[in-house]
Amino acid sequence: MTAPTPLFDLDDGDALVAADTEGVLRSAAMGGAQIRATRSAMEDGVLDRLQGLRPRSVVVVTGAGRAGRGAAILTAVIAERIGFPLLRAPGTPLWVGPLDIVVVAGDDPGDPQLVEAVDTAVRRGAEVVVAAPDEGPLRSAAAGRVAMFAPRVQVLRRHGLLRYFAVLLAVLRAVGSEQWRDEVPDLEQLADAADAEALRDRPGGEVFHNPAKSLASRMLGRRIVLTGDTASGVEIARHGAEALLHAGRVTTASELSDVLSSAGVFRAQSHMQHDSIFHDPELDGPSAVSPVRTFVMTAEVDRLATERKTVVLGDVDLVLASSDEESITAVRPELEQAVVLVGRLDMTAAYLQLIGGI
Incomplete structure (x- = not known):
């Protein structure tokens, strides 16, 4: 029996780049760019409506894929260190109202779970932030009534986790108080860390x-x-x-x-x-x-x-x-x-x- 062997040597950077017809290496290295794009959206005023709010809770509703994993990682690290409950849910909970913020995130603008979550949260008077493509049924449900973070940097869907991670951090920074805001890092700091890792992992290394x-x-x-x-x-x-x-x-x-x-x-x-x-x-x-x-x-x-x-x-x-x-x-x-x-x-x-x- 002969086992398959690698087609390329990991040290052969030129061969790896030539074989990368899908652009998977470039896409995987774009985490810092996605974080910076989120920070740029904040500077453009996307979250101005949240400034100064003291929310009763922040509820994160995610679809399948990287959105849920990004929310899970961030929640595991920071949920117990901020001044209000940060929780994940499969849909907008019945108790959500004007005192709450609902973040809806996912890759599929036609996902009925996300569309229903946005519609329900808006009808109940909650502040709603959407991290998803601004198109299809989700755009109709939002209809200018939400803070929309549409993708600004195009990457393969499998590499979108850090974008969702950044959007949720942006929301927490927007409503942060002096007591715990230092617990939420600046997005530029995280983008620098992501870019430094991408540089260490470059194909020529x-x-x-x-x-x-x-x-x-x-x-x-x-x-x-x-x-x-x-x-x-x-x-x-x-x-x-x-x-x-x-x-x-x-x-x-x-x-x-x-x-x-x-x-x-x-x-x-x-x-x-x-x-x-x-x-x-x-x-x-x-x-x-x-x-x-x-x-x-x-x-x-x-x-x-x-x-x-x-x-x-x-x-x-x-x-x-x-x-x-x-x-x-x-x-x-x-x-x-x-x-x-x-x-x-x-x-x-x-x-x-x-x-x-x-």
């Missing part, structure tokens, strides 16, 4: 110095499990699993506790693969069942504790936004880390898609 290529190389030839040691880390891991599907990688993402409880199964499978007396790698090729490698989204401040916790997994890889020695304890760095890891996973998936193989 060598694997050793390129975080996305390095991550892709460590995923080759493995069955992949993604997880995180925090609620936001788990959501980022789930985004990674979704991104890797576009690269043809069947991956799973789960809570760290569930992954740790499966450690015995992973070790048993690894033992069977390496100790079979009937399998000769030179004659038979690689094992039909590739080994499992676990990737854990974590922060530098939690690195040692996470290493001790996950050592039972054996083949485990910690994924950090930065390897620099620094204290990461405030919310601002945590949100920056989320932005960096989302961008890196998108670029990793892009490289795996382009090089082919397993």
Whole structure:
């Protein structure tokens, strides 16, 4: 048996760019541009109607795809640190009224769930913010009665998470009070972090110095499990699993506790693969069942504790936004880390898609 091998070398930047007929690398690197476009919309006055409001709550209604994941990551990080409830719902709740803000986000302007959420929130007098294409039934439902964030930067749908992330942050900054506004970072700061990661992950960079290529190389030839040691880390891991599907990688993402409880199964499978007396790698090729490698989204401040916790997994890889020695304890760095890891996973998936193989 001969296993498929990559079609391109990860270090061959020219070949990767030439093979990228869909523009997937450029699209994956546009996270910073999407965040800046949202900031530009704020400066154009899109959210002026929210300035000075003291909302009873902010409710986020999302469709399928990246909008829901972006809201989940942000909510996991910041919901407990602001002065009002921030919650996600499948539709506009019955109790929503003039004291609330409803953010409706999604890729499909014809999604009846989003259209109904906008119509219901408007009729109940809530302030409504829509992050979706300004067209179709959604445009009719909005009808000039909402703050509309239509896409200003065109990317592949799979790379839209940071736009939704930025729109929700923009809403929180618009209504922020002096007591907790510092908990919500400026969008320019996050855009800089996203752009810096895209620069590190550029096609011309060598694997050793390129975080996305390095991550892709460590995923080759493995069955992949993604997880995180925090609620936001788990959501980022789930985004990674979704991104890797576009690269043809069947991956799973789960809570760290569930992954740790499966450690015995992973070790048993690894033992069977390496100790079979009937399998000769030179004659038979690689094992039909590739080994499992676990990737854990974590922060530098939690690195040692996470290493001790996950050592039972054996083949485990910690994924950090930065390897620099620094204290990461405030919310601002945590949100920056989320932005960096989302961008890196998108670029990793892009490289795996382009090089082919397993």
